[in-house]
Amino acid sequence: MDGKITYHQQISFCGKERCRRCRDGIGHGPYWYAYQTVKGRTVRTYVGKDPPATMTAAREAARKSVSPSQPATVLRFYTLGQFRLEQRARSEEQESTGWEQITEASLQHQRVRGLLSCMVSTSSRKLGREQVMYMLWPDLDLETATHRLDRAVHNLRQVFEPGRSRPSSSTLLLTEYSTLVLAEQPYLWIDADAFEHLLSLARATDDPGAAEQLLEEAAALYNGEFLPEENQIIAVLSRRETLRRSWITLLLELADLRIEREAIPAAVEVLDRLLATDAANEAAAQRLIALLAQMGRRSEAITVYQRLATALKHEFQIATLPETRALFDTVLSGGTVPKPRTQTRRVPRQTELAPLTREADTDHMHIGRTHQSPLVGRDEEMERLHAILQITEQTRRLKLTGQKRPSVFTPLSLDTTRRAQFITLMGDVGIGKTRLAEEIAREAKRRNWAVAWCRAYMQESNVPYRMWTEILRKAMSQGLWQRQELTRRPLVYQPLGMLMPELQDILPEVLYAPPIPPEQEQLRLWESTRALLSMICENTTLLIVLDDVQWADTSSCEMLTYLVRQMRGTPVMFLCTCREVELAKDHPLRAVMNDITREQAIELLPIKPLSHELIRELIAHVPAPMVETISTRASGNPFFAEELARGVTVGDLLPAFDPANPAELPETITAVLDLRLARITEKCLRLLERAAVLGDAFLFETICAMASGGAPIDEELILDLLEEALQAGMLVEEGQGAHITFTFWHPLLLTYLYEHLSAARRASLHRRAAQVFQEYYLGRESEGAAEITHHLVHGGGPPAQIAHFAELAADRAYSLSAYPDAEKHYLLALEYLGPLASNAPQSARLHYAYIHEQLGECTMIVGKFEAAHTFYAQVLTLRNQPQTFVTEAERQYAAQLEALLWCEISRAW
Numbered sequence: 001m002d003g004k005i006t007y008h009q010q011i012s013f014c015g016k017e018r019c020r021r022c023r024d025g026i027g028h029g030p031y032w033y034a035y036q037t038v039k040g041r042t043v044r045t046y047v048g049k050d051p052p053a054t055m056t057a058a059r060e061a062a063r064k065s066v067s068p069s070q071p072a073t074v075l076r077f078y079t080l081g082q083f084r085l086e087q088r089a090r091s092e093e094q095e096s097t098g099w100e101q102i103t104e105a106s107l108q109h110q111r112v113r114g115l116l117s118c119m120v121s122t123s124s125r126k127l128g129r130e131q132v133m134y135m136l137w138p139d140l141d142l143e144t145a146t147h148r149l150d151r152a153v154h155n156l157r158q159v160f161e162p163g164r165s166r167p168s169s170s171t172l173l174l175t176e177y178s179t180l181v182l183a184e185q186p187y188l189w190i191d192a193d194a195f196e197h198l199l200s201l202a203r204a205t206d207d208p209g210a211a212e213q214l215l216e217e218a219a220a221l222y223n224g225e226f227l228p229e230e231n232q233i234i235a236v237l238s239r240r241e242t243l244r245r246s247w248i249t250l251l252l253e254l255a256d257l258r259i260e261r262e263a264i265p266a267a268v269e270v271l272d273r274l275l276a277t278d279a280a281n282e283a284a285a286q287r288l289i290a291l292l293a294q295m296g297r298r299s300e301a302i303t304v305y306q307r308l309a310t311a312l313k314h315e316f317q318i319a320t321l322p323e324t325r326a327l328f329d330t331v332l333s334g335g336t337v338p339k340p341r342t343q344t345r346r347v348p349r350q351t352e353l354a355p356l357t358r359e360a361d362t363d364h365m366h367i368g369r370t371h372q373s374p375l376v377g378r379d380e381e382m383e384r385l386h387a388i389l390q391i392t393e394q395t396r397r398l399k400l401t402g403q404k405r406p407s408v409f410t411p412l413s414l415d416t417t418r419r420a421q422f423i424t425l426m427g428d429v430g431i432g433k434t435r436l437a438e439e440i441a442r443e444a445k446r447r448n449w450a451v452a453w454c455r456a457y458m459q460e461s462n463v464p465y466r467m468w469t470e471i472l473r474k475a476m477s478q479g480l481w482q483r484q485e486l487t488r489r490p491l492v493y494q495p496l497g498m499l500m501p502e503l504q505d506i507l508p509e510v511l512y513a514p515p516i517p518p519e520q521e522q523l524r525l526w527e528s529t530r531a532l533l534s535m536i537c538e539n540t541t542l543l544i545v546l547d548d549v550q551w552a553d554t555s556s557c558e559m560l561t562y563l564v565r566q567m568r569g570t571p572v573m574f575l576c577t578c579r580e581v582e583l584a585k586d587h588p589l590r591a592v593m594n595d596i597t598r599e600q601a602i603e604l605l606p607i608k609p610l611s612h613e614l615i616r617e618l619i620a621h622v623p624a625p626m627v628e629t630i631s632t633r634a635s636g637n638p639f640f641a642e643e644l645a646r647g648v649t650v651g652d653l654l655p656a657f658d659p660a661n662p663a664e665l666p667e668t669i670t671a672v673l674d675l676r677l678a679r680i681t682e683k684c685l686r687l688l689e690r691a692a693v694l695g696d697a698f699l700f701e702t703i704c705a706m707a708s709g710g711a712p713i714d715e716e717l718i719l720d721l722l723e724e725a726l727q728a729g730m731l732v733e734e735g736q737g738a739h740i741t742f743t744f745w746h747p748l749l750l751t752y753l754y755e756h757l758s759a760a761r762r763a764s765l766h767r768r769a770a771q772v773f774q775e776y777y778l779g780r781e782s783e784g785a786a787e788i789t790h791h792l793v794h795g796g797g798p799p800a801q802i803a804h805f806a807e808l809a810a811d812r813a814y815s816l817s818a819y820p821d822a823e824k825h826y827l828l829a830l831e832y833l834g835p836l837a838s839n840a841p842q843s844a845r846l847h848y849a850y851i852h853e854q855l856g857e858c859t860m861i862v863g864k865f866e867a868a869h870t871f872y873a874q875v876l877t878l879r880n881q882p883q884t885f886v887t888e889a890e891r892q893y894a895a896q897l898e899a900l901l902w903c904e905i906s907r908a909w
């Protein structure tokens with residue numbers, strides 16, 4: 001932007017052949033330079049060795065805005081590379097620094113440190129008591145864990161505020177119902193939160209100089225891994241990895257900013273620091289190789305490549321990328337190395353933007369949302385909508401060729417053979433209804449149609465005619481109505497003043513006739529609206545889009561019915577998007593659709609989920625390893641697929657859904673699920689949470705047993721709750737008679753319900769599910785052994801019981817030729833059986849030998865020959881231990897079996 005000045009410290013090179021500093025790559029300085037854009041060109045001006053006074057003041061102000069030394073700050077906690085809690089100085093020796101370290105003995109207690117570590121491991125600084133207890137003491141009973149937590153909370157409050165007479169009233173560690181809340185950053189400053197805050201500020205600014213300064217301050221805060229001494233709490237380990245990735249990304253962004261302003265030595269320093277931490281970071285290595293080659297330090301560039309290749313081979317057993325190899329070959333041959341390719345965000349100047357058309361500047365031209373991804377997999381629907389557009393255009397051409405246009409008061413005759421002008425796109429949330437409506441609206445604009453777009457909101461569902469007020473304003477804003485027509489017939493258009501008060505300045509004052517009944521007033525308003533829309537249609541074809549019409553108010557729905565009926569044959573098309581599952585039984589829109597359907601004036605166009613192939617095409621920009629996982633989790637819903645892919649970064653693989661460790665969902669998806677769940681009662685929600693433990697599908701008998709917990713249960717109550725979930729769109733019912741299966745509406749709903757259960761609740765429900773399935777499959781345990789094993793494992797069941805059912809599941813999978821499943825369950829059985837004791841009886845050795853033999857065969861069939869060789873060798877070891885044979889037949893059988901195993905080993909090897 002012209003006139004804006006930024007300052008940077010930079011090493012300069014004079015370029016003289018005799019200059020040793022330049023020849024050694026040291027350079028002169030660093031010196032301060034001012035950068036300013038003048039007429040599209042960047043001009044650099046020398047400032048000197050010291051920074052300018054204006055920049056020093058600005059930097060000090062920025063530092064104070066995020067400094068831990070704010071007057072309101074009571075404590076500050078250093079977690080990056082250390083565990084240090086500080087308070088404001090109380091002794092004269094510490095007054096110079098202002099802060100002193102807290103060395104209370106209670107802070108060294110494992111419970112107190114663990115509680116504080118748990119609280120700072122989440123960015124919201126808020127955790128449920130049950131979550132904290134499971135994080136710290138997963139093996140303790142509830143009463144003991146509660147007592148320990150209460151003591152830890154009391155001790156931590158005393159550490160925070162030792163002078164407070166009532167620790168329970170502490171403002172630094174609050175208790176809200178069953179939730180513990182840590183104070184916000186202005187009162188309890190935490191370096192990890194400050195690090196993330198500076199990083200977000202750097203990415204939000206469009207000033208490269210300010211971004212670089214913020215990144216430098218954030219890098220200075222990162223002194224090591226998050227809480228390095230804590231290696232047991234999963235939440236701490238998770239945030240540690242997140243902060244580490246953010247720090248690596250920060251260094252790469254900082255290097256890119258310095259490369260952009262040609263501060264090569266400073267960029268090399270940052271890249272060296274990054275590779276010292278992450279030797280396999282190929283993006284950093286590419287930049288460093290190119291920079292070193294440009295500086296004439298080719299031997300160092302070659303060393304960087306060699307270290308990268310070694311790290312990739314050692315850590316991931318892969319080779320370098322082709323572009324990295326090509327860069328290395330260029331350096332090796334002495335060729336010219338191009339400038340490193342950076343990924344620094346660039347904000348275009350206004351002069352570089354594409355020129356806006358006159359129409360694009362107007363407010364009514366904004367159609368729907370702005371989409372960057374192309375429309376995928378809706379060819380059939382688009383073809384049908386295009387056909388309806390053409391039919392509506394033909395209607396306009398017929399009217400233009402007519403001898404006389406009909407009066408606005410003449411009702412059009414009802415022609416049931418005419419094509420429908422009211423199209424409703426029906427489908428679930430996120431399925432692509434609005435996306436289709438946007439595409440067809442943009443196509444209508446390309447055909448010079450007038451487009452009036454309005455979206456209904458649930459919060460405004462009680463405001464009468466809100467949708468039509470917005471529609472009429474947008475239609476009139478396009479200048480397609482005649483002011484003189486309104487002034488010539490004021491009695492016709494006067495009722496519109498109730499919807500649009502601004503019309504009162506246009507319409508002349510009229511004297512109304514004596515008062516008329518409210519029904520007649522409503523009809524006058526409808527006729528006025530029809531007259532105005534018909535007047536607009538005399539000049540152009542009109543497309544009216546009503547988005548999310550399921551939240552429209554009753555008055556708007558009634559007016560829609562009237563307009564659809566009365567404007568048949570008029571060049572107007574009504575396009576609505578609707579979520580059928582969110583339409584209540586008594587919703588006025590259902591009556592509207594039923595009435596118009598009988599008159600053949602409406603066409604319902606159902607929008608189905610996309611196939612996995614189309615979802616993969618939609619998110620093709622995502623790294624390949626993540627595409628399949630996102631496609632599976634999205635289950636055909638394009639909105640969910642795009643939101644899951646939106647936050648994905650290179651190198652951050654999205655894990656497949658595992659009920660024991662569900663991945664966190666984006667806030668946009670959780671908002672949709674929260675809205676859906678808000679429509680059911682608390683009892684129904686609790687039933688669905690229990691069903692989520694069972695998986696994506698369950699039987700009526702199973703959920704009854706889960707809900708009862710062994711006590712008598714009212715089946716009518718369960719049926720009522722299931723019907724409530726079905727009507728709310730949470731479940732889908734399949735089958736008939738005695739074989740009815742309930743399935744969750746979407747896999748992400750299952751994920752959401754499951755992850756909102758506390759870990760202790762999950763384990764308890766899994767144990768209950770294991771018991772239910774054992775009773776259900778009594779006498780035929782092998783059929784349900786896989787399900788029972790799954791619930792026992794995630795419920796922390798007895799190891800012997802897990803091993804028993806895992807072996808049953810493996811034997812059944814083996815009999816069905818499902819060798820990968822058999823291998824998984826045999827390995828699980830061995831894991832929970834534990835190592836074989838040296839003095840184990842012969843029956844136990846034979847049992848272990850049997851499992852290893854089955855594993856050898858399964859792994860050999862699936863092509864894992866080395867693993868098969870290992871298992872068969874273990875079988876021989878177990879078989880060759882001293883044994884006593886009762887009969888000669890047993891000895892001969894053992895010899896034959898040993899010979900057979902040697903044959904299998906030879907085949908596997």
